[in-house]
Every structure is written in C-alpha cells, then in structure tokens.
Amino acid sequence: MVVNPIPYPMTINASTQEDPSSVWTNTIDAKSVADWIAERETIVLLTHTKPDGDALGSTLAIARAINLARGTTGAVSAAECWYASPMPEWSQQLATPTKIRVINPPEPPPAVLDPEGIVICDTGSWSQLDPFKAFLEPRLNKTVIIDHHLQGNAVISERRLLDTDAAAVVQPAAEVCCHILNLDSPDQLPIDIATPLYVGLATDTGWFKHSNVNGRVMRLAGQLLDAGVNHSALFAMLYQRDRSSRLKLMGRALESIEIIKDKNAAIMQLTHQDFKDCKACPGDSGGFVDIPQSVEAIRVVAILNEQFDADGVFTKISLRSKPTEWNGQPPVDVNAVCQKLGGGGHARASGARVRHNLEDTKKLLIEALP
C-alpha cells in the first residue's frame, strides 16, 4: 500500500497508478461501519484534540449506541471515548454517565486497553490526532474514520465514511447509530443518543445560523427533536453559562468602543483595572471582538487588552475582519496588519502582543490599519 503524503486536490492521476485507498475518498457506507463495529468486542472512539460539540456529540452517540446494543453500560462498557484536553466546560454534563477518559497532552493515552476496533470521528488528519499518534500507528488496520472534512490523511484508515456534504459529522454518525440499533429513522433514537447528536448539529452550524444549514440539517434536527431532545436546555448548556463578571466586563468593553470612521474600524479596550473591577479573568473577554461586527459599516474590529508581566506593561491585540467585499473595498487582511505589529495569524482573525501601554498600542494599530 502506498503511504506517501496524500495529494490534494483529490484527483487521481491514472498514470501514477496510485492506490485509491491512499486518497481521501469515501470507501464504506454507514451500514458497513455498523457491521464492522458489531464484529469487534471492544471499541475505542477517538476524535480531534480540543474536542468541540460535533466531536463530542458523534463519539458519545456512537459509544452509547454500541453499549445499548450490547447491554454493556457503566463500568463494563464495550465502547468508551478518549479525548485529548482541553475540553469544553459543558463536556462533563453531556458525557455523564458514559465512560470517558481525558488525557492532558503530552500525557500518552491509557495503556490499559488494547481495543479490537478504533472509530475516529470528525477528523482524519494526523495534525489533529497528535496525542494519539503513537497509540494509533501500530493499529491502523483496526481503524475506521467517520468524517465530513474535505481533507485528511487517508493512510490512517482504509475504511472511511466521508460525508463531505454534511454540515456536521453527527449526520453520518446518526445513520451509523440507527444501523447499530436497527432503527429505521433517527426519530426512534433514545434521548441519550439523540441529545449528543443534536449538540453536534447545533454547534457546527453556529446554532443553525451558518451558511451550511440546509434542508438535510433541519430534517435531522426535526427528527432528533421528535426523539425528545430538549432544545432550550441545550441552548442554556452551551450558550447561557457565563459568569456575571463576563457581562460586567462586556459593559466596559462596549463603553470603550471607538469608531475610526475613515478605516471602517471599531476598537475596544480593556485595562488591567477593568478586569480587577469586574472580578473577571483573561478568558472572560473571549468573543467580545465579534460584537461590533453587527454594524454594517464596520469591517474590522480590534480589542486591546492591557496586561502586566515581569517586564512591565504590554498590550494584547485581537483583530477580526469581515470576509466580504464592501463598497468596492476588499476584506481587511488582519494578518498583514498584525505582522506590522510583530504578530500574525489568519487573514480574518489575527493577534499581536505589543510591548507598549494601551494608548501607544492603539496609535500604532490605527497607523497599521489600511
């Protein structure tokens, strides 16, 4: 078998006679995945590091379906999920009572178990499976991948259920669950399986707001609701769990907004004192940079965060820009802006750490903006 790096785009040049199993294509259907699982006594489910709702939802749902089909729940599970931290705050709430193991990289996966089968969900890329690489490499003949991404390393498994039209991997995972349990439709799934599937669908679509929402997404959402999923409880679990300190800090950030009209920019700032007054911690300002983007004319947003370390004052900058052209102007390349300030990142989301106080950093930033 060819184990060279996978060529992209996914076109096979016939003259090279490349083994098709080494190209990132679908090779198996949901029923065959369920049959493959049924032939194996012990299954470990893996997903990408820093698992999100789709990663947790797909793995938990399949693990629960396997254990339900075999009557193995609790301490003697046939299937268990392994995750590489950090985990979302709500993960324990979603996972209970299913057996999960969370490793903190570079800590290795548990050596106690040598499963007969390994199901990898929501990724097929070595770069996202790094904490499990040493465990996986000698076991690639025992793996199956269920994924919806356009790229991956096909060498990780020759059995690949790839549904690249799916908004979330829980869509093909729901089909696998139905086959494992011999059900005709997801609306017959037990609620403890329907719920994690819904979490994956809801989070990978930004609570049904992103452009990947289509009829297929909403049909599965409807079926899972028919299965008894509590939509409001999940919304609260995912999006309504802030501490009040964050809301106070948001007030300070909004109050601080300065609009730079000729640059179509909004700049927010938070001082060390703001964090102290609000009893907030650094993570509490996450997502604030998205808020001013609700204003049409604002194309680029920055939040400046003044902090101190052993060397004195410094300012952290987070920058976001909108992806669309506006009034004939191209999107702002915030990576280029941040590079001028010694930082970098992506074209739409970037950051920098500047060894200046807030006011001086703000001047430098305004100069750097196009």
Ligand SMILES: [Mn+2]
């Ligand atoms: Mn996903």
